[in-house]
Amino acid sequence: MLGIAAAVLFVISFLINAADITTNDVFSSVNLMLLGLALLALHVAGIGAGRPSRRR
Structure with a gap:
């Protein structure tokens, strides 16, 4: 989710x-x-990931 927000900010910055x-x-x-x-x-x-990674 944070990656998508970063991409949106990059596009706005570019525009x-x-x-x-x-x-x-x-x-x-x-x-x-x-x-x-x-x-x-x-x-x-790894902060803000949709699903936490499961460890065994």
Whole structure:
């Protein structure tokens, strides 16, 4: 789920950068990209996974 959220943030960041839309400092394309990277790192770490892995 976090991987999908990261992909959405990357797309929004790309659209803001490609369309050269001026936004305030909070919603700049770099900040959205960093949030996407943080979500992607959490996804790779296994946090927010849909199903916990079962150990035997």
